[in-house]
Amino acid sequence: MSDWLNNMVIVKGDEVITKLRNAECEVSSKMLKLAKQARERWLSVYRRELEELIEGLRRGETTIIISGDPLDKNKSFTVHLYTEGLAIKVARVAKSGNITINITLDGLVGVHVTTPKLFNDKALRASQCGLMLTDGSIDNGYPIMNTTQLWQATIFPLMFPGKIRMRIHSLNINDGGVSVVWHLRAVEHKDSFKGKAGITEEVSRLDDAEFMAFLLHVILGDGHVDIKEKGIRLYMGKAKHELWGKVIDRLEGLGFRKYDGEYKVDYVVNSSKAVELARKMLSDKAIKALIEDLSPLLDAEKLRRLIELTSVETKPRGRSSIEVAGIKMTVHMSTSGSVWLTIQRSDYGNAVKILELLRNAGYRETELNKHGDRYVVYMGIDVIKKYPELTSRVCEVLRKMHEEAVNESKVERAWKIAKAIKRLGCQ
Numbered sequence: 540m541s542d543w544l545n546n547m548v549i550v551k552g553d554e555v556i557t558k559l560r561n562a563e564c565e566v567s568s569k570m571l572k573l574a575k576q577a578r579e580r581w582l583s584v585y586r587r588e589l590e591e592l593i594e595g596l597r598r599g600e601t602t603i604i605i606s607g608d609p610l611d612k613n614k615s616f617t618v619h620l621y622t623e624g625l626a627i628k629v630a631r632v633a634k635s636g637n638i639t640i641n642i643t644l645d646g647l648v649g650v651h652v653t654t655p656k657l658f659n660d661k662a663l664r665a666s667q668c669g670l671m672l673t674d675g676s677i678d679n680g681y682p683i684m685n686t687t688q689l690w691q692a693t694i695f696p697l698m699f700p701g702k703i704r705m706r707i708h709s710l711n712i713n714d715g716g717v718s719v720v721w722h723l724r725a726v727e728h729k730d731s732f733k734g735k736a737g738i739t740e741e742v743s744r745l746d747d748a749e750f751m752a753f754l755l756h757v758i759l760g761d762g763h764v765d766i767k768e769k770g771i772r773l774y775m776g777k778a779k780h781e782l783w784g785k786v787i788d789r790l791e792g793l794g795f796r797k798y799d800g801e802y803k804v805d806y807v808v809n810s811s812k813a814v815e816l817a818r819k820m821l822s823d824k825a826i827k828a829l830i831e832d833l834s835p836l837l838d839a840e841k842l843r844r845l846i847e848l849t850s851v852e853t854k855p856r857g858r859s860s861i862e863v864a865g866i867k868m869t870v871h872m873s874t875s876g877s878v879w880l881t882i883q884r885s886d887y888g889n890a891v892k893i894l895e896l897l898r899n900a901g902y903r904e905t906e907l908n909k910h911g912d913r914y915v916v917y918m919g920i921d922v923i924k925k926y927p928e929l930t931s932r933v934c935e936v937l938r939k940m941h942e943e944a945v946n947e948s949k950v951e952r953a954w955k956i957a958k959a960i961k962r963l964g965c966q
Contacts, residue, residue, distance in 0.1 A: 562654050569652045577707045588622040640712040649706025656700040665752035666698045673760025682725040687718040690833040701727035743785035755820040764844035770809040780804045797885045817848040859936045864900035876958030880918040890914035934965035
């Protein structure tokens with residue numbers, strides 16, 4: 540972070556970007572001050588206490604508190620050790636066997652950092668919801684975050700403008716090395732959230748632009764960006780999947796597909812849809828500048844990948860979509876020239892709601908089928924033909940797909956689309 544701060548160049552021009560970068564430097568300067576203080580106390584107090592604790596363990600003179608079953612590899616267990624200034628927690632995760640060590644540092648003082656309001660109210664609220672539903676939590680009414688990521692510790696104060704209490708809480712030790720855990724508390728935002736269930740309900744009502752601000756922080760918190768596969772993956776446990784409710788519908792409407800595991804659920808979007816999403820998430824110039832500014836930090840690999848994904852070239856996938864009564868439906872076609880429209884949902888109740896919306900809009904022949912573990916709302920070619928405005932819009936998509944196939948010299952594909960155009964009776 541020291542190197543990053545020294546390399547930060549603030550060029551006067553755009554007022555918002557200039558204020559943003561000044562705020563980034565203010566936050567990082569306070570973090571470096573805290574890190575220096577923690578280092579001095581480590582050398583003068585904590586290291587000596589840790590050495591004495593280790594020596595006591597060797598002699599069998601240290602009290603160890605164990606919870607769980609250390610002999611059964613299929614079960615978790617935790618060891619607690621204490622000194623005057625240190626609280627050490629050693630945990631083994633069930634089945635995986637991974638060992639993590641957390642050393643809480645007592646006696647470190649924090650600082651307050653005050654950040655200006657740099658984004659509009661709606662964008663800020665959506666971003667705050669994304670932080671709270673991933674790595675954030677609520678403590679006595681205050682939004683808080685414990686994070687080891689330097690970029691995330693910088694973003695949090697910018698998304699909660701006003702006074703932020705910041706301190707170094709502990710050290711995490713694992714196979715990847717040692718990392719500082721930063722504790723941040725949004726002092727001036729007490730009682731701004733009524734619980735995570737309320738947050739998900741609020742997110743379900745965000746408009747499209749606000750939802751992109753929310754999704755950005757969700758992906759940065761609980762997601763993965765894969766450049767090689769041109770994909771974005773969002774991880775969530777079973778409990779979170781149940782909590783998110785209507786937010787899942789918004790994800791599926793953006794092209795995310797569900798992959799159900801034993802302990803967690805993944806939602807994945809690939810290819811052109813993933814690239815399009817990355818571009819939308821970084822479409823705001825201030826947000827893009829923030830992500831680009833923080834991307835040189837060593838722990839900001841996910842930010843760098845997201846930026847790279849926005850410039851990835853994609854090819855058409857042989858299908859597109861149209862909006863029918865406010866519902867985005869995908870256009871499919873077969874080698875025989877048949878054409879149909881679908882929208883899929885993993886939840887039966889959600890699929891029924893979509894079916895009712897389409898039927899109430901006049902498309903009475905719409906059907907609901909089950910395909911594997913998903914529910915498919917379906918309109919076949921005979922249904923499409925009954926509605927001239929629907930036929931016209933599907934034909935427009937097919938013509939565009941045909942033009943792309945011809946331009947790419949994909950003869951078989953162009954012939955397949957041409958048969959669909961003829962069978963649908965496009966003019």
